[in-house]
Amino acid sequence: MTYITKPQLHHPKLAENALGYTRRDYEGSVSTLCAGCGHDSISAAIIQACYELDLPPHRIAKLSGIGCSSKTPDYFLGNSHGFNTVHGRMPSVLTGANLANRDLIYLGVSGDGDSASIGLGQFAHSIRRGVNMLYIVENNGVYGLTKGQFSATSDKGSKSKKGVINHDAGIDLVSLALQMGATFVARSFSGDKAQLVPLIKAALSHRGAAFIDCVSPCVQFNNHAGSTKSYDYVREHNEAVNRMDLIPHRDAITVDYAPGETVPVTQHDGSVLQLHKLAAHYDPSDRIGALAYLQSRQALGEIVTGLLFLDPEARDLHENLGTVSAPLNTLTERELTPGAAALAKLNASLR
Amino acid sequence: MQRTSTEGPDYFHKVVDCQWACPAHTPVPEYIRLIAEGRYTDAYMVTWKSNVFPGILGRTCDRPCEPACRRGRVEDEPVAICRLKRVAADNKGDIADRLPVPVAASNGKRVALVGAGPASLTVARDLAPLGYELTLFDGETKSGGMIRSQIPRFRLPEEVIDEEVGYITGLGMEVRLGERVGSLKALMDEGYDAVFVGSGAPRGRDLDLPGRQEAAANIHIGIDWLSNVSFEHVNSIGKRVIVLGGGNTAMDCCRTSRRLGGEDVKVIVRSGFEEMKASAWEKEDAIHEDIPILNFLVPKEFTHQDGKLTGVVFEKVRPEYDDSGRRKLVHAGEPDQHFECDDVLIAVGQENAFPWIERNIGLEFDEWGMPQVNPLTFQSTAPSVFFGGDAAFGPKNIIWAVAHGHDAAISIDKHCNGEDVAIRPAPMTTLISQKMGIHEWSYDNDPANDGRYKVPQRDKADALKDVRLEVELGFAREMAYRETQRCLNCDVQTVFAEPACIECDACVDICPTDCITFTENGDEDDLRGRLKAPATNVEQALYVSDVLPTGRVMVKDEDVCLHCGLCAERCPTGAWDMQKFLLEMTHAGGSCR
Numbered sequence: 001m002t003y004i005t006k007p008q009l010h011h012p013k014l015a016e017n018a019l020g021y022t023r024r025d026y027e028g029s030v031s032t033l034c035a036g037c038g039h040d041s042i043s044a045a046i047i048q049a050c051y052e053l054d055l056p057p058h059r060i061a062k063l064s065g066i067g068c069s070s071k072t073p074d075y076f077l078g079n080s081h082g083f084n085t086v087h088g089r090m091p092s093v094l095t096g097a098n099l100a101n102r103d104l105i106y107l108g109v110s111g112d113g114d115s116a117s118i119g120l121g122q123f124a125h126s127i128r129r130g131v132n133m134l135y136i137v138e139n140n141g142v143y144g145l146t147k148g149q150f151s152a153t154s155d156k157g158s159k160s161k162k163g164v165i166n167h168d169a170g171i172d173l174v175s176l177a178l179q180m181g182a183t184f185v186a187r188s189f190s191g192d193k194a195q196l197v198p199l200i201k202a203a204l205s206h207r208g209a210a211f212i213d214c215v216s217p218c219v220q221f222n223n224h225a226g227s228t229k230s231y232d233y234v235r236e237h238n239e240a241v242n243r244m245d246l247i248p249h250r251d252a253i254t255v256d257y258a259p260g261e262t263v264p265v266t267q268h269d270g271s272v273l274q275l276h277k278l279a280a281h282y283d284p285s286d287r288i289g290a291l292a293y294l295q296s297r298q299a300l301g302e303i304v305t306g307l308l309f310l311d312p313e314a315r316d317l318h319e320n321l322g323t324v325s326a327p328l329n330t331l332t333e334r335e336l337t338p339g340a341a342a343l344a345k346l347n348a349s350l351r
Numbered sequence: 352m353q354r355t356s357t358e359g360p361d362y363f364h365k366v367v368d369c370q371w372a373c374p375a376h377t378p379v380p381e382y383i384r385l386i387a388e389g390r391y392t393d394a395y396m397v398t399w400k401s402n403v404f405p406g407i408l409g410r411t412c413d414r415p416c417e418p419a420c421r422r423g424r425v426e427d428e429p430v431a432i433c434r435l436k437r438v439a440a441d442n443k444g445d446i447a448d449r450l451p452v453p454v455a456a457s458n459g460k461r462v463a464l465v466g467a468g469p470a471s472l473t474v475a476r477d478l479a480p481l482g483y484e485l486t487l488f489d490g491e492t493k494s495g496g497m498i499r500s501q502i503p504r505f506r507l508p509e510e511v512i513d514e515e516v517g518y519i520t521g522l523g524m525e526v527r528l529g530e531r532v533g534s535l536k537a538l539m540d541e542g543y544d545a546v547f548v549g550s551g552a553p554r555g556r557d558l559d560l561p562g563r564q565e566a567a568a569n570i571h572i573g574i575d576w577l578s579n580v581s582f583e584h585v586n587s588i589g590k591r592v593i594v595l596g597g598g599n600t601a602m603d604c605c606r607t608s609r610r611l612g613g614e615d616v617k618v619i620v621r622s623g624f625e626e627m628k629a630s631a632w633e634k635e636d637a638i639h640e641d642i643p644i645l646n647f648l649v650p651k652e653f654t655h656q657d658g659k660l661t662g663v664v665f666e667k668v669r670p671e672y673d674d675s676g677r678r679k680l681v682h683a684g685e686p687d688q689h690f691e692c693d694d695v696l697i698a699v700g701q702e703n704a705f706p707w708i709e710r711n712i713g714l715e716f717d718e719w720g721m722p723q724v725n726p727l728t729f730q731s732t733a734p735s736v737f738f739g740g741d742a743a744f745g746p747k748n749i750i751w752a753v754a755h756g757h758d759a760a761i762s763i764d765k766h767c768n769g770e771d772v773a774i775r776p777a778p779m780t781t782l783i784s785q786k787m788g789i790h791e792w793s794y795d796n797d798p799a800n801d802g803r804y805k806v807p808q809r810d811k812a813d814a815l816k817d818v819r820l821e822v823e824l825g826f827a828r829e830m831a832y833r834e835t836q837r838c839l840n841c842d843v844q845t846v847f848a849e850p851a852c853i854e855c856d857a858c859v860d861i862c863p864t865d866c867i868t869f870t871e872n873g874d875e876d877d878l879r880g881r882l883k884a885p886a887t888n889v890e891q892a893l894y895v896s897d898v899l900p901t902g903r904v905m906v907k908d909e910d911v912c913l914h915c916g917l918c919a920e921r922c923p924t925g926a927w928d929m930q931k932f933l934l935e936m937t938h939a940g941g942s943c944r
Contacts, residue, residue: 003790004797007915009425011864011884024863036855036923044860191856219855219923231853235901 006030018054026051028078038190038216039138043076045193049200062107065090069111069138088119091126101327106133116152116171127180127209132316134203134210140218141229148221159226177211183314184210187305189234201246207268208314241279241306247272267312352895360780363932366909367842372419374754376936377401380842387835394439402753403473406511409437413748425911428803430837438831451480453523458482460767463543465532468496469749470549470740473756476519477939485524490531500578503607504819535708545735545763552741556700562653566660573604573698589693591615596698597627604696605642610818618644662691701746728772729759760939776937785929796916799836840914844932849897851926858918864911872904
C-alpha cells in the first residue's frame with residue numbers, strides 16, 4: 001500500500017468518453033494490496049473497460065466476497081454500487097440483487113479461495129442458473145492473506161515459496177464453468193491488458209453468465225520458480241487461442257482482417273466481437289471441443305487464454321424464470337396490488 | 352530508440368525544468384523544500400550561492416524558471432518560484448557566519464571591475480574569497496548598477512539592495528564610486544591582471560520624430576528618468592503622461608509616474624498586447640494601477656505649442672503576417688490619433704555604449720559596435736579583458752548578468768593562473784536515493800492540488816502615494832508553505848533499473864499522469880505516438896530502457912511526471928527508485944583549476 005492518495009493531477013490531454021468522464025473518473029481509492037500484485041492490474045483493466053464502454057458508473061454494481069481479490073472493488077469504480085459479502089457468498093447476493101434490479105450491470109469479483117474453496121457451490125450454481133453478470137476470478141493459486149498456503153486452484157506438482165510440493169489436484173474453474181453451462185468463458189492474464197481489456201468489455205456486454213478466470217500472480221507468495229502462476233511461468237506457457245476486439249455497434253465495424261482469420265460474432269445487445277484466431281483449429285462456439293482442448297493443453301502445462309467459449313444468443317435467469325421486465329423498485333402499488341379481480345382470476349386458474 | 356543515457360550532468364538536469372531554464376542554474380526545488388521546512392537561512396544560502404541576489408531577484412527576477420515549470424503543464428499556473436525566493440530572504444536569520452571570510456593575504460593578482468552592477472558584483476563575489484585584489488568602479492555614487500538606478504523603489508526597497516550588495520563589498524575590495532572610467536587603455540595601463548567590463552547597457556533609445564527638439568523639456572528617456580527618480584533628482588511629473596514602449600522599463604515608467612503626480616497615465620505600444628516585451632505579471636501590475644495599455648499605435652509626431660509639449664500623434668496600424676509567419680505592421684486605414692499629454696517617457700529600448708573603449712587596443716568590435724565576446728568564456732579579443740551582463744551581449748536582465756559573472760570569474764581566475772580559459776569546469780552533481788522505508792521518502796512526495804497563491808499587495812490607494820513604498824508585501828510564512836507544496840520536486844528523479852523489472856505493470860497502473868508505457872521499441876516519432884498518453888511535447892525527453900525479457904522496452908515521458916514516487920512505491924522489486932539529483936554549478940576557485 002502507499003501512504004499518499006493518488007494525486008488528482010492528471011495528464012493534461014486525458015481524454016473523455018461519450019459520457020464526458022475520463023478514465024480517472026472510474027478509479028477508486030488507492031490500493032492497499034502489495035506492490036506489484038496482479039490484482040491491481042486487473043482493477044486497472046476493469047477501469048479501462050468501463051471507461052471505453054461509456055458505462056455510467058452509477059449503473060454498475062460490484063460485489064465481492066473475502067480475500068485479496070475481494071478487496072479490490074474498493075480500488076476501482078469509486079462511484080458505483082458495492083457489496084462486500086461474507087466469504088464465498090458473493091454469487092448468491094449477486095443473484096438476489098440481479099433478481100431485484102435487472103437493469104444494473106453486475107460485476108462479481110472473487111478469488112480462488114473465495115470461489116474454488118469456500119464458495120465453490122455458490123460459484124457453480126450462479127453459473128448454471130445463467131445469472132446475467134460478469135464473474136471474474138482473480139486467480140493467484142495461493143492464499144496470500146494467510147501467507148502463502150496452496151489454494152484449491154494450485155496445480156498439482158507446483159511448488160510453494162517455502163519449497164513444499166502440492167499433492168492435491170487443482171480445480172480448473174474454466175472447465176467447471178464450461179460444464180456448468182456458462183455462456184461466456186474466457187481466461188486471461190493480469191500481465192496482458194491488451195488481451196484482458198477487450199475480454200472484460202465483451203463479457204460486460206454479454207447477456208448471461210460470463211466468466212473470466214484471470215491468472216494474477218501473487219508477487220509476495222507465488223512468484224517464484226516452481227510456481228505455475230508466476231509472471232515468468234505464465235508468460236512462458238501462455239497459449240492465446242485468439243485475440244479479440246469489441247465493437248459496440250454493428251455499424252461501426254471498420255477493422256479489416258484477412259478473411260478466414262477473423263470471425264465476427266454478434267452478441268445479443270448488438271455489439272460485435274471481432275475474433276482474431278491464433279490457434280487454427282480452435283472453435284470458441286464448441287463447448288465440448290473447448291473442454292477437450294483445455295484438458296489436453298493443461299496436461300502439457302500450457303495455459304490456454306483468450307475467449308474460450310461463447311454462446312451469443314444465450315438466455316439469462318430472468319428469461320428462464322419469466323420475471324417482470326422492470327426492476328422491482330420501479331413497480332408501483334398498481335402493479336403490486338392488482339386488486340381482487342386479479343386475485344380471483346389467479347385462484348380460479350389453480351382450481 | 353537507444354537506451355537513454357543518464358550519465359553526465361545533462362539528462363537529469365533537463366528534467367528539472369526550472370533549474371535548467373535558470374541562467375545561473377539555481378537548484379530551485381532544493382531551496383523550495385528548505386523553505387517548506389522553515390529552514391529559511393539554509394534556503395537563502397543555497398540561493399545566494401547560485402544567484403548572489405536572492406532578496407533582489409525574489410522581487411525583480413525575469414523568472415525564466417516559471418514558464419518552464421512543470422507544474423504549469425500539469426495545471427494552470429507554475430509554482431511562484433520567484434516570490435518564494437523572497438520568502439527565504441525575508442525570513443532568514445543572520446548569515447554573517449555563513450559568508451566567505453575576507454581573505455587576509457592577497458594572491459598578488461589585481462582585477463578591475465568596470466560598473467558596480469550585478470555582473471561585476473558577481474565576479475567580485477566569486478573572486479574576492481580567492482584573494483584577488485579587486486577594484487570596483489562606478490560612475491554613480493552608490494553601487495548596484497541598474498538594480499539601483501532603474502528598478503523603482505516600490506518594487507525593490509533600498510535596504511534590500513544595500514544588504515545584498517553589502518555582502519559582496521564586505522568581502523574586501525576597493526570600491527571607487529562616483530568615478531566613471533573614461534578610458535579602458537588608461538585603466539589597463541594601471542597594470543591590472545584582468546579587467547571585467549560590466550557597465551551595462553546604459554543608453555536609452557530615443558525617438559527622432561518631429562517636435563522632439565521643440566518639446567524636449569517634457570520628453571524624457573525612460574531609463575534616465577527612472578535613474579533620476581531613484582537618486583531623487585526628479586520627484587514629480589505632469590498629470591497626463593504617455594509612456595512609449597512595451598517592455599518592462601515602460602511598465603516601471605508608467606507605475607512610477609502614477610506615484611509622482613501622474614493621474615492620467617497611458618502606455619502606448621506599437622505592437623499588440625500579447626507580443627509586448629514586458630512580462631505578463633508586470634503588465635498585470637500596471638493595469639491594476641489603472642494604467643491603460645493601448646496597442647498598434649505608432650508614434651508619428653510630438654505636438655507642441657509655445658515650446659511646450661501638448662501631445663503625441665499616432666498612426667493606427669494592424670499586423671499582417673507573411674508566409675513565413677513574420678509580422679509586419681501596416682497602416683490600418685484609420686485616421687491618425689492625437690493623445691494630449693503633459694509629459695512623454697520614451698522606453699523603446701536600450702543600447703550599449705562604449706565611447707570609453709579605445710578602438711586601437713586590440714579589442715575588436717563587431718559591425719553593430721558591440722565588443723566581440725566569446726559566449727562561453729566571456730573573454731574579448733584582448734585576452735585580459737572580459738565582458739558580462741548587458742555589456743556583453745546587449746540588454747537582458749539581472750539573472751543573466753549573474754550567470755555571465757560566474758562564468759567570467761572562472762575565466763579571469765584561469766587567465767590569471769595561466770590556464771586555458773576554454774576548458775570549463777563541470778558542474779558538481781549527486782544522485783542519491785530518497786528511499787527511507789517501504790513507502791517512505793525523504794522528500795514530501797504528495798503534491799498539493801492547490802492553485803497558485805497570489806502574493807498579497809498593499810492597498811492600491813496607499814501604494815500610489817509613495818514611490819518608495821513597496822507594493823508587494825511578500826508571502827507570509829503560512830501561505831509560502833502552501834505554495835511550496837505545489838512544487839513537484841522535479842529534481843527527485845525516477846530512476847529505472849532494468850534487471851529488477853518483472854513487467855508487472857504496477858507502475859503503469861498507478862501513474863497519475865500516464866507517463867509510463869511498456870511497449871515494443873521503435874523510433875522516437877513512432878514511440879511518441881503510441882504511448883499510454885501521446886508524448887507531444889518534444890522538448891521533453893523520453894526515458895527509454897533496455898529491452899526487457901518480454902521483448903518490450905519501458906518508455907517514460909518526462910513531460911508531466913509529478914515525481915510523486917508512486918511508481919517506485921508500487922514497484923515490487925525496486926526497479927524504480929526516486930533519486931535526488933543535485934546539480935551545483937562550479938564557480939571560480941581551486942576546484943575548477
